[in-house]
Amino acid sequence: MKIRAAVLEEFGKPLVVREVDLAEPKAGEVLVRLVACGVCHTDMYTASGVDPSGYAPTVLGHEGAGVVEAIGEGVSSVAVGDHVVTLFSPQCRECIHCLDPRTNICLAIREQQGEGYLPDGTTRLSLDGEPLRHFMGTSTFAEYTVMPEIALANISKEAPLDHACLFACGLSTGIGAAIYTAKVEPGTTCVVFGAGMVGLGAVAGARIQGAERIICVDLSDERLELARGQGATDTWTAGPDTVERILEETGGFGADYTFEATGLVSVMQQAAESARMGWGLCTVAGVAGKGETLDVIPRWLITGRRVCGSSFGGVKGRDQVPALIDRYLEGEIDLDPFISHSLSLDEVNRGFELMEAQDGIRSVIAFS
Numbered sequence: 356m357k358i359r360a361a362v363l364e365e366f367g368k369p370l371v372v373r374e375v376d377l378a379e380p381k382a383g384e385v386l387v388r389l390v391a392c393g394v395c396h397t398d399m400y401t402a403s404g405v406d407p408s409g410y411a412p413t414v415l416g417h418e419g420a421g422v423v424e425a426i427g428e429g430v431s432s433v434a435v436g437d438h439v440v441t442l443f444s445p446q447c448r449e450c451i452h453c454l455d456p457r458t459n460i461c462l463a464i465r466e467q468q469g470e471g472y473l474p475d476g477t478t479r480l481s482l483d484g485e486p487l488r489h490f491m492g493t494s495t496f497a498e499y500t501v502m503p504e505i506a507l508a509n510i511s512k513e514a515p516l517d518h519a520c521l522f523a524c525g526l527s528t529g530i531g532a533a534i535y536t537a538k539v540e541p542g543t544t545c546v547v548f549g550a551g552m553v554g555l556g557a558v559a560g561a562r563i564q565g566a567e568r569i570i571c572v573d574l575s576d577e578r579l580e581l582a583r584g585q586g587a588t589d590t591w592t593a594g595p596d597t598v599e600r601i602l603e604e605t606g607g608f609g610a611d612y613t614f615e616a617t618g619l620v621s622v623m624q625q626a627a628e629s630a631r632m633g634w635g636l637c638t639v640a641g642v643a644g645k646g647e648t649l650d651v652i653p654r655w656l657i658t659g660r661r662v663c664g665s666s667f668g669g670v671k672g673r674d675q676v677p678a679l680i681d682r683y684l685e686g687e688i689d690l691d692p693f694i695s696h697s698l699s700l701d702e703v704n705r706g707f708e709l710m711e712a713q714d715g716i717r718s719v720i721a722f723s
């Protein structure tokens with residue numbers, strides 16, 4: 356079929372919305388009609404050409420939500436008409452990692468997905484007869500996409516899809532970091548560095564887990580205000596003295612849990628150093644630049660601080676995204692403040708501009 360999609364033709368150039376061909380879903384695959392898709396930093400990062408693992412041409416987009424239009428042979432976990440959230444982090448439910456509660460990093464299709472192919476090593480997208488690679492296994496800046504069944508979360512039909520799409524990336528990453536990676540305990544003190552989509556999600560996750568004190572640190576007053584809305588008890592303007600301040604406010608010990616959601620190694624270091632002696636856990640969610648390293652004084656670890664990373668918030672997507680969306684439907688998470696702009700597919704580059712200007716948290720593309 357012919358569909359309209361935002362194609363990254365050349366790194367560093369605006370995306371081009373054009374007609375491309377999309378083939379029918381094969382065995383284990385699903386045709387999804389996109390209803391909404393968030394615009395995320397990872398899309399912009401890839402478009403810029405700075406990401407060493409990026410490739411072009413490709414159809415970008417990975418924060419999608421939509422409706423199942425057709426299923427390939429053997430597909431059993433979704434049916435035509437179901438509402439789905441796309442998962443760049445799939446869950447096959449069979450690999451050694453999927454069977455282990457300690458990780459959400461599914462091994463089933465990593466290689467093919469990383470190179471822009473569907474699990475059988477081919478593409479369903481093409482442009483003027485030439486294969487066009489899929490991005491993050493999702494390619495959701497498009498009216499329709501074909502994805503592996505294992506990369507779709509089957510969600511409640513009650514959830515508005517322009518809100519549900521936030522769970523496809525940043526929001527789940529933040530909430531999950533608090534709930535599934537750090538497993539924040541009630542009555543504790545948490546510090547969240549960064550109040551973008553990921554950091555605000557971590558604030559919400561810490562609140563849901565029953566943290567007593569949630570300190571959010573950012574440079575933007577506007578974003579710190581949003582953090583208050585998600586449950587931050589203290590909001591601080593970031594500075595070089597943040598670690599000292601955290602130690603002062605915690606009897607010299609540090610916070611039970613710290614979360615880094617900026618992508619800056621200097622902030623990761625602050626997050627590691629402000630985790631509590633004895634049992635403090637620093638969870639790194641930000642993605643640092645290629646080649647950057649994190650400096651941690653080993654003696655800090657000896658005395659009981661721990662540092663861990665979190666991909667997609669440790670969320671096992673097919674099981675836990677629907678569960679998180681149910682919690683949103685029950686009123687536990689207010690998503691409205693996150694959606695700052697609604698755009699058409701043709702305005703996708705405007706979404707990048709807004710993100711660069713830090714105008715709002717998320718622009719969401721609405722497909723008509």
Ligand SMILES: NC(=O)c1ccc[n+]([C@@H]2O[C@H](COP(=O)([O-])OP(=O)(O)OC[C@H]3O[C@@H](n4cnc5c(N)ncnc54)[C@H](O)[C@@H]3O)[C@@H](O)[C@H]2O)c1
Binds near residue numbers: 397550552553665
């Ligand atoms: N681990 C994952 O699976 C995953 C998924 C999505 C995004 N990410 C990464 O998470 C990070 C955050 O994503 P986002 O969408 O929230 O980004 P964002 O740019 O919207 O938010 C980052 C925030 O950090 C703040 N900041 C900048 N310098 C700071 C400092 N010195 N101290 C405190 N705050 C500071 C900014 O003001 C901004 O509000 C990025 O690195 C992104 O690539 C990771």
Ligand SMILES: [Zn+2]
Binds near residue numbers: 396397398417524525
């Ligand atoms: Zn994303």
Ligand SMILES: [Zn+2]
Binds near residue numbers: 451
């Ligand atoms: Zn798996």
